[in-house]
Structure formats: structure tokens, C-alpha cells
Amino acid sequence: MNRKSIAAALISAALAVGLTACSSDESPTAAPTSAPTTTNAASPFGTDEFIANRLRKSTTAIVEAVEERGGTPEQALAALLASQAETAWQSGLSMPPPADGIRDIYGWRFAYNIGADSSDAVRAATQTFMQNAAAVTLKPDDPVAYALAVQHADPRGYNEKEHFYKFGETAAGQYPKALEKAQAAYDELRDSK
Numbered sequence: 050m051n052r053k054s055i056a057a058a059l060i061s062a063a064l065a066v067g068l069t070a071c072s073s074d075e076s077p078t079a080a081p082t083s084a085p086t087t088t089n090a091a092s093p094f095g096t097d098e099f100i101a102n103r104l105r106k107s108t109t110a111i112v113e114a115v116e117e118r119g120g121t122p123e124q125a126l127a128a129l130l131a132s133q134a135e136t137a138w139q140s141g142l143s144m145p146p147p148a149d150g151i152r153d154i155y156g157w158r159f160a161y162n163i164g165a166d167s168s169d170a171v172r173a174a175t176q177t178f179m180q181n182a183a184a185v186t187l188k189p190d191d192p193v194a195y196a197l198a199v200q201h202a203d204p205r206g207y208n209e210k211e212h213f214y215k216f217g218e219t220a221a222g223q224y225p226k227a228l229e230k231a232q233a234a235y236d237e238l239r240d241s242k
Contacts, residue, residue: 123189141165156212
């Protein structure tokens with residue numbers, strides 16, 4: 050046997066021992082296999098940082114637009130609720146049939162001369178939401194009923210079949226479901242101020 054053969058045999062033996070040790074389930078030095086925890090798990094914006102930042106930007110624009118008009122926290126919650134129910138806080142979505150074209154953050158056909166997914170578009174749509182809120186006599190104590198009343202007060206005529214970004218969704222199903230997320234978003238945004 051020459052030196053190269055001995056070295057190759059030793060390397061092979063060391064690798065075999067190392068691989069056997071690594072594959073053993075009884076190794077006392079094995080790292081725990083629990084899943085990593087994240088601090089954003091409870092956030093209404095999710096755990097994906099890119100998407101969460103985008104949703105946080107939209108919801109911040111909603112709350113600020115309501116507050117700039119002198120709106121109440123209940124109205125801000127209703128605006129968050131309506132936009133969560135209709136488009137999951139995303140402006141500029143293409144809606145499924147029978148709707149056509151892209152929609153603003155409240156599910157209406159996009160008609161502003163600005164970038165459809167911009168904060169400016171979210172603010173403009175929220176201004177319209179607040180204009181419609183002025184025509185509603187219902188108090189905002191029940192955010193679900195109030196948000197729907199504001200949507201129905203819009204002079205464009207609320208047609209549920211053309212509003213939701215997922216086919217087959219309804220106001221009766223989506224608005225109550227959006228309340229918890231809207232409240233959590235409002236709380237998170239106001240706590241971070």
C-alpha cells in the first residue's frame with residue numbers, strides 16, 4: 050500500500066463514521082427540531098414581510114385619510130373593515146367576472162387618474178368612502194352594519210356581484226369575517242404611533 054491508498058482509506062473511513070454519527074437519532078448533540086417562532090404571527094398583516102409592509106402602508110393611508118377628515122376611530126375601523134372585506138386591503142385588483150376592470154380598495158371600479166395600487170389611490174378612495182359616510186344616519190357603533198351602510202350609500206349603486214375579489218363571496222359572509230382583522234389592524238397602527 051502506498052501513501053495515497055492509505056490516505057484515501059483513512060478519509061473514506063472518517064467519512065463513513067461521520068455520516069453514521071450524523072444519521073443517528075440518539076445523538077446527544079442533535080439540534081432541536083421545533084419550528085422557528087416569529088413575532089409577527091399575530092399581526093393582521095401576516096408574516097411575509099413584503100406583503101405585510103404593503104398592507105400596512107394601505108391601512109395606514111386609510112386611517113390617516115379618515116382622521117384628516119375629522120372622522121372618528123369607529124369610522125376608521127369601518128373603513129378598514131370594508132376594505133378588508135372587499136379587497137383584503139389591496140387597491141388595483143382585477144376582479145373576477147361578472148366584474149371587469151380593476152377596482153379600488155373598497156371594491157369599486159377604479160376611476161382615479163393615479164397609480165391604482167398607490168397610497169394616493171387608497172387615500173382618494175377613502176375620501177369617497179367618507180363622503181358617502183356623511184349620508185349615513187346609522188351610528189358607527191356596529192362597524193359591520195355601518196361599513197355596509199356606507200357602501201350602500203354610494204351613488205354608484207352597490208352591486209355585490211361585482212365587488213369581491215374572490216368569486217362567490219358575499220357581503221353577509223365577508224364583512225363580519227373582516228371585523229376581527231380590521232380591529233387588530235387599527236389597534237396595531239394606533240399602538241405604533
